């Protein structure tokens with residue numbers, strides 16, 4: 001089926017399905033296809049939409065989605081669970097953040113374009129067919145091959161109905177770190193598309209590194225199931241988790257402390273370490289061993305991202321600091 005023909009509001013109740021949707025023609029013939037897993041309850045209820053591999057080098061969510069699908073039974077479900085385990089199919093094939101077909105970052109082109117490049121078309125169809133149908137939306141990311149980020153659930157911290165519903169779901173998700181971002185959300189993201197449609201939303205991060213660590217897959221699968229319990233899609237109480245470290249700050253990883261020069265990077269701080277203004281947080285070295293630059297914290301903060309990939313080009317993001325939320 002072509003994704004244009006998909007109507008998730010008319011899915012038959014009490015079914016669990018897996019299908020590949022044609023999304024864009026390939027030049028050599030055939031189609032780029034998007035995998036979709038659906039579970040519909042025998043009873044009506046909310047629609048939860050979950051994405052993974054919006055970046056093609058982030059694998060925890062792919063595995064978590066399959067674990068969630070195996071656990072959910074239509075007889076015990078209210079509403080609909082719609083999950084796309086691989087969103088950027090071309091980037092997934094090459095295990096890269098961006099698409100090898102058009103070079104685009106899927107998480108920067110939402111809400112996309114029906115007549116655009118492959119990545120823009122994927123964003124378009126994901127927005128109009130799935131995100132727009134959601135009562136709540138979860139985007140399962142991790143730090144991928146390049147970054148290193150603690151396992152966390154993120155949300156947009158705003159004092160309106162969408163913000164309150166997002167925070168409530170983020171709390172119940174149960175990740176060890178809860179990271180809120182004051183609006184506005186930078187454009188092009190899945191979350192900006194969701195918020196433009198008034199859909200409460202969450203996303204995740206994890207250390208990544210091209211792996212799918214079992215503890216992160218567990219965290220993401222348990223988190224999505226907890227949100228389903230919270231939404232009364234499953235008639236059980238959410239599993240309780242220890243209180244999270246609640247952080248607040250800009251989540252735009254496109255604007256972080258960056259490399260002044262091509263080199264290799266040696267971080268001098270750990271994830272979630274508290275650093276002071278002026279503290280040495282990393283050093284940059286050339287292949288002969290010379291130290292080319294030192295990186296010092298520009299403000300006090302908690303390390304929420306540090307570069308994981310050793311080699312850097314000038315301008316590559318290296319370290320990001322954030323703050324603690326006032327209440328926890």
Ligand SMILES: [Zn+2]
Nearest residue numbers: 055058141142
């Ligand atoms: Zn990502």
